[in-house]
Amino acid sequence: MTTIRDKTIWITGASSGIGRALALKLAEQHNFVIASSRGREALAELQRASPQRIRILECDVGDDAGMSAAGARLAEMTDQLDMVIACAGTCEYDDDLKLDTASYRRVFDANFFGVVNTLREALPLLANSRAPIFAATGSLSSVVGMPRAEAYGASKAALGYFLDAVRADCSHLRLHIAHIRPGFIDTPLTERNDFSMPFMLTAEQAAERVERGLARGQHIIDFPRRLSWPLRFFGFFRLLWFRYCAPRITRIHSLRKH
Ligand SMILES: NC(=O)c1ccc[n+]([C@@H]2O[C@H](COP(=O)([O-])OP(=O)(O)OC[C@H]3O[C@@H](n4cnc5c(N)ncnc54)[C@H](OP(=O)(O)O)[C@@H]3O)[C@@H](O)[C@H]2O)c1
Structure with a gap:
């Protein structure tokens, strides 16, 4: 399978950025989104772009009870x-620790x-598919400890472990679990970043890479490679990251200031 067609797909975060680009792309390819x-x-507004398919x-x-109600709908x-x-x-970001x-x-x-809420509500419906796929968006920032990303990076690292554990639990079943880890993507989320964001992609480019990875059955979908390979290198040789790279990018210069 090189493109995803004729599937029923639930996308959260679909009103903006990567999720929106994916919703439009997959609707165009005859999926029901x-x-x-x-x-x-x-x-x-998104629905107006493809009223038959979205x-x-x-x-x-994040609202547990609200998600149970959404699951019923x-x-x-x-x-x-x-x-x-x-x-x-x-x-x-946690600017000053x-x-x-x-x-x-x-x-x-x-x-x-x-x-977690999304998977809980989706599981009974995924069970009715012959080849169900559950994909969640983490971040390349969780590969190494990033300054100011204590909350964000930790939430994405926790997500990675969660997905691995679900995959282990379902390893003898047909549920495919995919962990999407983008680098910098030009969306409202990154608009407020005040630091340089190397190898930035558009949301449409990100959606293409996600679709390609899902169609190929990848478990980890990292992109762009120009960023993921160096980060994975430093994730392996952690000492180098903390000795040479982190001191250049941290904004904390004293433990007393905050
Ligand atoms: N942009 C990047 O560089 C980048 C890099 C790595 C990973 N990611 C990850 O990729 C995903 C999409 O990010 P993006 O860049 O496309 O951001 P975005 O343009 O800000 O879109 C975020 C989407 O999530 C929705 N959302 C946020 N909180 C929500 C909640 N509590 N319940 C339901 N929907 C919620 C937003 O809509 P509402 O506010 O209307 O709910 C919006 O549709 C995120 O998980 C992000 O962490 C992004």
Whole structure:
């Protein structure tokens, strides 16, 4: 399979960035897409682009009870899901090592518990597909410890472990688990970044790489390679990262200031 066609696909975080580009691309390729996020207006606008192929399911992935209700509405829309792509996510940096747990919880609610909630509601419908796929969007930032990314990177690293554990639990079953780890993508999420973002891709380029990886049956979908290979190298030789690279990019110069 080189392209994904004629599938029923639930995409969270579909109102913007990578999720939106994926929803449009997959709808164009004759898939039936159920698009989720919290923002009704942006979802309605997305649906207008392909009214026959996109349905909207408004939900906050971090809201446990709200997601149970969304799961019930999802089951009214379809009795089967072939694929789920969990793209909903957020980023908050810990600028001065404030260690503000409220911020960490917001990030984990969307990036980690949001995926747990999504899988819980999707599983009964994935079970009705012959070749179900569950994919979730982590980040290359979780490959090595990144300055200021204590909350964001930790939520994505936790997600990686969660996906591995689900894969282990389902290793004798037909559920395919995919971990998508993008580098820098030009979306509203990165618009507020005030540092250089090497090898940045557009959301459409990211959607192409995600689709290609899913169609090929990859378990880990890292891109772009120009960024993932050096990061994986430093993830292996961690000492080099912490001795030579991290000191150049951290903004913390004293333990007393914050
Ligand atoms: N952009 C990058 O460079 C980059 C790199 C690595 C990984 N990623 C990951 O890729 C995913 C998509 O990011 P993006 O860059 O496309 O960001 P984006 O343009 O900001 O889109 C985020 C999407 O998630 C939705 N969302 C956020 N919190 C939600 C919640 N609690 N419940 C439901 N929907 C929620 C947003 O819609 P509403 O606000 O309307 O709910 C929006 O549709 C994220 O998981 C992000 O961490 C991005």
